[in-house]
Amino acid sequence: MSELHQVRKGSSPLLILSILADGPKHGYAIMRALEARSEGYFTMTAALLYPTLHQMEQDGLVESEWEGAEGTRRKKVYSITPAGLERLTSGQAEWKRFAEQLFRTLGGSGKPVETRSLE
Amino acid sequence: MNAEEYLTQLRLQIKDFSPQEQAELIEEIASHIETGENDPRLGPDPTDRANRLQAELGSPNDLGRGLRGVHRPNRWVDYLLVAIPSLLVIPLMPLVIVTVAKLTKIDLLSGMESSFSWSYFRVYIAFYSVLMILCVRKRSVSTLLYWLPTTILSIVALLLREGRLPWNPTGVEPGAPLETSFWLVALLALSIWLIKLLRQHRNEPMLVVLAVLPLLIAVANLVSGITERRLQGEQIEYINFTLGWFGLHQIAAFLWPALFYLPRQRAVRWLGLLTFTLPYLIYYTWPFRAHPLVLSLYILPVVMIIYVAARDLRVTQKPLYGR
Numbered sequence: 001m002s003e004l005h006q007v008r009k010g011s012s013p014l015l016i017l018s019i020l021a022d023g024p025k026h027g028y029a030i031m032r033a034l035e036a037r038s039e040g041y042f043t044m045t046a047a048l049l050y051p052t053l054h055q056m057e058q059d060g061l062v063e064s065e066w067e068g069a070e071g072t073r074r075k076k077v078y079s080i081t082p083a084g085l086e087r088l089t090s091g092q093a094e095w096k097r098f099a100e101q102l103f104r105t106l107g108g109s110g111k112p113v114e115t116r117s118l119e
Numbered sequence: 120m121n122a123e124e125y126l127t128q129l130r131l132q133i134k135d136f137s138p139q140e141q142a143e144l145i146e147e148i149a150s151h152i153e154t155g156e157n158d159p160r161l162g163p164d165p166t167d168r169a170n171r172l173q174a175e176l177g178s179p180n181d182l183g184r185g186l187r188g189v190h191r192p193n194r195w196v197d198y199l200l201v202a203i204p205s206l207l208v209i210p211l212m213p214l215v216i217v218t219v220a221k222l223t224k225i226d227l228l229s230g231m232e233s234s235f236s237w238s239y240f241r242v243y244i245a246f247y248s249v250l251m252i253l254c255v256r257k258r259s260v261s262t263l264l265y266w267l268p269t270t271i272l273s274i275v276a277l278l279l280r281e282g283r284l285p286w287n288p289t290g291v292e293p294g295a296p297l298e299t300s301f302w303l304v305a306l307l308a309l310s311i312w313l314i315k316l317l318r319q320h321r322n323e324p325m326l327v328v329l330a331v332l333p334l335l336i337a338v339a340n341l342v343s344g345i346t347e348r349r350l351q352g353e354q355i356e357y358i359n360f361t362l363g364w365f366g367l368h369q370i371a372a373f374l375w376p377a378l379f380y381l382p383r384q385r386a387v388r389w390l391g392l393l394t395f396t397l398p399y400l401i402y403y404t405w406p407f408r409a410h411p412l413v414l415s416l417y418i419l420p421v422v423m424i425i426y427v428a429a430r431d432l433r434v435t436q437k438p439l440y441g442r
Contacts, residue, residue: 028158032158076150
């Protein structure tokens with residue numbers, strides 16, 4: 001698994017929380033909203049999305065309830081909890097700082113690393 | 120792979136979950152599939168949508184593995200949290216108590232019976248409390264639902280032994296009221312916690328049976344003890360076999376958690392719970408064969424396990440996706 005893939009996978013809970021901050025959604029809608037907001041950059045398979053959602057529910061970051069009219073298939077709708085909102089806020093700040101520092105360190109002299117002399 | 124095949128594969132991956140958990144997980148994924156199949160954003164025609172959906176769903180094995188990682192982690196930790204204390208620590212506790220008394224020069228020998236049993240119950244309750252804290256930290260409900268009833272029973276045994284309950288079968292002088300109040304409050308708090316956990320997990324019959332078993336066995340032991348005292352001159356002839364009660368109990372203490380916590384197959388886990396009752400069944404039913412109440416109290420847990428297991432393992436043939 002590439003490093004970037006690991007980073008993307010590790011940011012899944014935060015991405016899901018940011019989607020749910022806009023309002024409760026079921027799993028399919030979370031997937032679509034994430035794809036739309038990131039213009040296709042972030043996509044998740046069900047194998048990543050649903051275990052992540054269930055773990056987040058166990059951790060108290062989201063809660064769920066079943067919704068559905070009689071005679072139709074029920075949908076499990078997730079919503080963000082106050083603990084989830086707190087995690088989202090702190091996570092956004094951490095990632096912002098991380099990204100700033102990363103680009104500052106990578107950018108350095110402004111030249112790509114391989115062309116910089118190691119004097 | 121169509122929706123029915125996908126969900127059937129997924130169900131195989133989560134077959135060790137409770138029927139309620141399986142039904143809810145399958146329903147959640149089925150609704151995902153249904154929504155996707157009807158979503159024009161996935162493509163103009165049904166075949167395009169089905170192909171895109173299939174790619175997004177990924178492998179049912181991967182999904183099942185992910186769900187097991189969330190809902191069934193730490194099987195070995197659970198096993199060790201029960202087996203190690205049961206096999207190693209608890210049987211050695213009396214030795215530890217006596218050794219500590221010798222080292223600290225506390226005189227357990229004069230009035231040994233009362234001093235020793237005073238320490239005995241309290242040390243065990245303290246130890247069980249540490250185990251419960253570990254279970255909570257490890258988020259292991261299945262081990263908490265073993266140690267919590269065990270702790271409750273130890274407190275009840277302490278209250279009975281020290282004459283701290285209105286019904287005082289031992290005839291012992293009651294202990295100090297302040298300490299009695301402490302134990303009663305602890306008993307109440309732990310009982311409320313147990314009831315709350317049982318309500319929360321009422322859809323997982325295995326956990327409910329696990330929590331109830333020690334309580335049923337304790338009632339059976341209490342009634343058999345009272346029956347034996349009331350018989351006075353008549354001896355209850357326990358079967359003498361090589362291992363003895365201790366050996367039998369230790370084998371079961373190793374075996375039942377191994378069968379209950381480690382495997383994935385529900386049938387094997389039910390067998391683990393049955394193994395829990397075996398020492399009592401083997402040791403007490405023959406000697407008390409002429410006493411139907413005692414006999415039925417020892418057989419009741421076995422009947423309960425078989426009945427609940429049979430219902431739990433009943434296979435449903437309904438299609439998973441079609442309605």
